[in-house]
Amino acid sequence: MDSFALDVSHLLAGSLVLLSFMMLYQARMLGLVNVFALHAIALVLAILWQAYTQNRPTLFVTATIAMIMKAVVIPIALRRIVIQLGVHRTIETVVGIGPTMLAGIALVALSMVVMLGVTSESDPLAREDLALALSVVLLGLLMMVSRRNAVTQVIGFMSIENGLILAAAGAKGMPLIVEISVAFSVLVAFIVIGIFLFRIRERFDTVDVQALDRFRGERGG
């Protein structure tokens, strides 16, 4: 593969990491949903570029699914849910923005060290793509643990999923990508429907031990 193709795929994968960071410091829910839509579009571009350079038509299907589901349908649905549930003002954080960003930088450094260290023999595309994909996955995990709201958790989960699809698209000739992205889409659709139907506003955990015991039916006795 020539170096131009490599550079473009790194640029696209790198922009996903950058957008993951942007999601970490969003203070408003609607802003977060918008950044997530951008994240999905960056993913679609990255998949399309892989489809073109690796000459694999099945990746176009994956890109189409990602475009329709993650860049259009889910953000619109989330927008409506956020407004209906009245949680669009602010995002409750468990940890402050500053420490979260620092933790994010540490995670990216970690994934670079781990992946570039172990994949020295593989081809450069798979290797650096995997490192960036792992960064996206870890940043998504960080987002899930550092935010309280159910919708933010879902967005965190979907950005993990974007990272995984990025890794799968970068792995040369990996089969079953379409099936995997369909499986993920079903999963995400269920989550979003679940939030909508049951009006899940917050993650249920709380520092109030009494409330926790009540939830678990373990008070007294």
Place this chain on the structure above:
Amino acid sequence: MNLVLDPVMLVLIIPAVAAAVLALLPTYTLAARINVGATFLTFVSALGLFFIPERPDGLLLIDDLNIVFIVLTTFVGFTTSIFSSGYIAHELEVGRLTPLYLRFYHAMYQILMFGMNLALIANITGLMWVAIELATLTTVLMVGIYRTPEALEAAWKYFILGSVGIGLALFGTILVYVAAQPVIGEGLDAMRWTVLLANVAQFDPSLLNVAFIFLLLGYGTKVGLAPLHAWLPDAHAEGPTPISAVLSGLLLNVALYAVLRFKILLAANGQAITPGPLMVAMGLTSLVFASFMLYRRRDIKRLFAYSSIEHMGIIAFAFGMGGPLANFAGLLHMTMHSLTKSAIFFSIGHITRIKNTQRIADIGGLTESHPTLGWALVVGVVAIAGLPPFGIFTSEFLVISSTFSREPLLAIPLVLGILVAVGALFMRLNGLAFGEPIGPVTPNRMSYLPMFAHFLLVLIAGIYLPAPIVAWFQNVAGMLG
């Protein structure tokens, strides 16, 4: 071979067809019977797997290892469906479930069986992943079926943690593919167990190491290993009891099977890290942690959910130790735990139905008011605590003695954890089974048959293991390395 008579296809086709039929069928009595019938037929076809030659290629794989899992899964699926038909009829009577939800429940039960069988039978790492995701999704829906705030919380927690686990497992699966692709070439072959195993010696070991860590964390979440177990007690406590039985008895095993497959792969590579110590560490942590947590439980289903974490810890520990004896013990322990724990959940189903509560403090004196049920619970707790003459005693004894002979220092926390758990279980059992009866004493009308069948099997296994089964397990233990 004829497609219709091929047992490999039948264990997948029967649940799939039954799910479609049950989704369309409005009458629940008939639906419950079809559910039982379909799981029975699946079990019979699973037994048929013994009589066909191994099939090493293609999308599906049958070898000595997964037959054990499939037969166990379909058997417990069958007995649970019998228990479920009585349980669910009662839920309808008291109005906790509507006929529409029941239809959904039965269809989901069959899809769950399909997902688990597919995960066990798949020869493709990616296919196995999709199947485990399917099984997870169905159990999430079933855990939340009562739609109480507690049930929704449990389902949500399970969903989020399970999804993260599934995501990490996928990353591990992709890494294994990346490791395999330069050697085997592009395409489906680089995801086939059989091809992977034949060529694994040439894979990049450091890539496999990282992959295994993701796979262990990802599928380990589904096994319920600490520190990723948080979903398990809630999911067990808030869902319908038949689902608790299937979760503890089967789904945890299926996830463990995935870990074992990758462990075989790593062991065959030679240069990669030995996966054993990681599994030993996670297993011991789960065991010790869960044993101490048992003391604070106030909810009867939660109590036995923590006991499941404890036992999955022992099993992961045994497989992590490796070697013929420890692997044999792990397999035996897994089988015995599935049978015993699902039977205990059957008895808990009867108890909570009579007493109308899950709080341990509101249940008491069962041997006085309901002698059969009360003593069955005593038998169950004695069996799960690992006392003779039941099968779990045999397997725990093997785990402990093999550990003492190889790593005496590891045996100390192992024995400590098991003893602490025994203490907690008997402390709770004392209140539940003996003393003055507490709560309603209405007679039980549901069948005890599935519960007794399981206890009988565990008892027989504890006294005498037939030679063919021993030989089979030894063979599989050899495969596991």
